[in-house]
Amino acid sequence: NAGVMQNPRHLVRRRGQEARLRCSPMKGHSHVYWYRQLPEEGLKFMVYLQKENIIDESGMPKERFSAEFPKEGPSILRIQQVVRGDSAAYFCASSPGSGVQETQYFGPGTRLLVL
């Protein structure tokens, strides 16, 4: 059973460009979470999605960031007009359901560098 897949693993963008990060959850998992890790810091929750629905986006910056999890295909985290402060590692996690017993399984992350 393949784990959570993320691509690309590394992404370099210039200021003002768009960044698209992809996440394929584990097979059988319908819940996806995105986290951001700034250098030398812990992970911060961004958004929680189920298929075709955003459940909780309380950690998402209000502008430039969006996320989707379509019926078919991977979840996408989109950052428009990137700035240097967006440079970070972005991790996706998935779980089969939601609940206090559910463990989230993490992908290897996408490391975004904004020049």
Next chain:
Amino acid sequence: GNSVTQMEGPVTLSEEAFLTINCTYTATGYPSLFWYVQYPGEGLQLLLKATKADDKGSNKGFEATYRKETTSFHLEKGSVQVSDSAVYFCALLTTSGTYKYIFGTGTRLKVLA
């Protein structure tokens, strides 16, 4: 609100030394508690977890006990190896609203041969 506080690193130990990484939490309700490990350039791997008070999680020689009275979940290992060098994150899974992780800032462990 919910929060997790970890001891600051880096922690440097000799091989076969005893390891303790402190973690305390503040939470509403009864969260599940986790330790994750991150090796250089990789994602987070679940190390162990505990879902209720007095539960002990254990894996690969690591242990942590969910202490409700002290709101703690300290990570311990009796004899560390060079291969244990990594960053360790303590986390809680919130039980109010949607279920999401709150992470500590991580503790870097370096084990010397």
